[in-house]
Amino acid sequence: MKKRIVLITALAVCMFIFLTACSNQIYKSTIMKDIEPDVSKILSSDKKIDDIEILEYNIDNTKETSISLRVKSSDEIAEYINYFIATYYYSSDDKWVFDNVSQVDKDKSTATPKKGVNEEIIVSSLNGEHVTINDEEWEIKSSNIKNLSIKSQKTNIDERKDNVTVTLILDDDVLEAEGEINIGYIFDKKWEVTAVSNEGEFKTTEKNECELKVRDSDLIDEIAQKEIILFSDTSNSQTVSMAKSEISDFEVYKKTSENRGKARRFYCKGTLTKPNATIEFDTQVYYVYEGRWLLQPTTIKAELDSVNIEGKWNGTYNGVGNKGKSSLKITEATKDGKIKGVYSYTPDKIDQYRKAGSYNVSGTIDMSSLIINLTEDNNKNVFTDISAILYIEKSKIKGVGQKGYPIDLTKVE
Numbered sequence: 200m201k202k203r204i205v206l207i208t209a210l211a212v213c214m215f216i217f218l219t220a221c222s223n224q225i226y227k228s229t230i231m232k233d234i235e236p237d238v239s240k241i242l243s244s245d246k247k248i249d250d251i252e253i254l255e256y257n258i259d260n261t262k263e264t265s266i267s268l269r270v271k272s273s274d275e276i277a278e279y280i281n282y283f284i285a286t287y288y289y290s291s292d293d294k295w296v297f298d299n300v301s302q303v304d305k306d307k308s309t310a311t312p313k314k315g316v317n318e319e320i321i322v323s324s325l326n327g328e329h330v331t332i333n334d335e336e337w338e339i340k341s342s343n344i345k346n347l348s349i350k351s352q353k354t355n356i357d358e359r360k361d362n363v364t365v366t367l368i369l370d371d372d373v374l375e376a377e378g379e380i381n382i383g384y385i386f387d388k389k390w391e392v393t394a395v396s397n398e399g400e401f402k403t404t405e406k407n408e409c410e411l412k413v414r415d416s417d418l419i420d421e422i423a424q425k426e427i428i429l430f431s432d433t434s435n436s437q438t439v440s441m442a443k444s445e446i447s448d449f450e451v452y453k454k455t456s457e458n459r460g461k462a463r464r465f466y467c468k469g470t471l472t473k474p475n476a477t478i479e480f481d482t483q484v485y486y487v488y489e490g491r492w493l494l495q496p497t498t499i500k501a502e503l504d505s506v507n508i509e510g511k512w513n514g515t516y517n518g519v520g521n522k523g524k525s526s527l528k529i530t531e532a533t534k535d536g537k538i539k540g541v542y543s544y545t546p547d548k549i550d551q552y553r554k555a556g557s558y559n560v561s562g563t564i565d566m567s568s569l570i571i572n573l574t575e576d577n578n579k580n581v582f583t584d585i586s587a588i589l590y591i592e593k594s595k596i597k598g599v600g601q602k603g604y605p606i607d608l609t610k611v612e
Contacts (some may be wrong), residue, residue, distance in 0.1 A: 206342045226360055227253060230285055234251070234270075234297075237302060238270060242281060243274070249273055251268050252268065253267075254268060254269055261556055262288060263288045264436060265287075265519070267501070268283045268285060274435075276316075276317070277312060278586065279308070281308045282307055282449075286299050301510050310380045310386070321347060321363065322347055324392050325392070327339070327340075331378055332401040335458075337371075345369075349365050360384065361383075361384040363384075364379060367379075373488050378402060381392070381395070381396050411463055419469075421494065422484065427499045430569075441587050447470045448470045450469065451494045452466055458487075463486045464484070466481075466483055468482075474594050474610070475508060477505045478502065479502075483498075485497065503569075504565065506589065508564065510610055512611070514606060517607075518606065521597055522554075524606070525608065526544075527541075540559075541560065542557070542585060542601070544557075562574055564589065
């Protein structure tokens with residue numbers, strides 16, 4: 200009992216010192232005026248302080264005190280309760296001077312909605328959300344939203360839920376997309392998005408200044424500057440050039456738009472006709488918009504359709520101690536790769552060791568590698584098989600001929 204009397208006496212003395220030694224009492228109206236600028240910055244500039252409640256004076260000494268406050272504020276959408284501590288010090292001229300205010304106990308803060316979302320909240324809350332447009336996922340940016348209007352709204356304040364359907368235009372770099380979306384909200388200190396879904400299809404329109412004007416002739420011009428590679432996965436790969444005059448049966452069979460219209464693909468196919476071969480090709484011409492349309496590297500897939508090797512191929516052979524002219528006249532070449540013809544050669548110097556010869560030959564050309572294999576028809580064993588490759592780009596047959604001598608032939612007729 201004695202201890203309790205001492206404690207009560209001590210508290211009375213403290214209060215007496217605070218109220219008498221510090222002669223100027225800090226009034227509620229003064230505190231409210233002092234803290235309002237800083238509290239408004241902490242909470243939000245659009246929240247109005249409605250009232251403060253002094254919860255406790257925390258007297259450390261006669262020169263400084265901190266005051267625990269419950270602050271009630273509101274805006275158009277909700278009412279809020281937050282907790283702060285305001286600190287004052289006692290000046291030399293016997294006045295309490297405001298020092299600072301800080302927010303505390305944020306987990307105890309509450310917010311109660313007064314009404315549902317408005318257009319400003321909707322625009323802000325959609326930032327980073329996604330909708331499906333043209334089978335592609337678009338990320339929404341608040342800065343890209345135009346002409347948003349609430350079409351319908353169902354607000355349940357008691358359950359802290361809201362649901363709106365809005366019309367809007369999404370203004371992207373290349374396309375504008377106009378349509379409707381449905382947005383679900385729940386209130387947890389503020390209105391937060393719970394779901395976003397399309398209401399029907401969006402209509403997209405290409406901006407005039409971003410229109411990609413590409414004709415078939417433009418695509419052919421681009422493709423004709425490239426090269427194709429035949430048999431790319433083999434050791435017998437060949438690089439073949441393309442020319443606009445050699446391209447026929449050209450067709451753009453598919454067009455796609457990606458990345459919100461900023462990437463365009465033109466799927467093309469056609470026929471490349473070289474003097475000794477016909478090649479079918481398929482490619483994608485790809486453009487990307489980066490302030491202007493930029494053509495991306497193009498890869499062409501090619502497949503050999505047929506070869507035209509009938510005719511006369513003249514050139515040289517080059518053996519050790521025996522050089523001269525050689526000729527291969529192909530008289531028959533079928534679609535399944537069978538070949539017949541006559542091979543002949545004439546040494547530059549004819550003597551008892553070096554003589555001219557001519558033989559009927561037959562064999563095949565492998566369409567997957569353009570390797571030609573020919574054998575002598577009469578099997579006299581004086582003629583070694585021809586093993587050579589048809590080179591489309593240079594219209595040459597190169598390999599080995601009689602007795603294994605290297606041959607280099609060019610088509611002449």
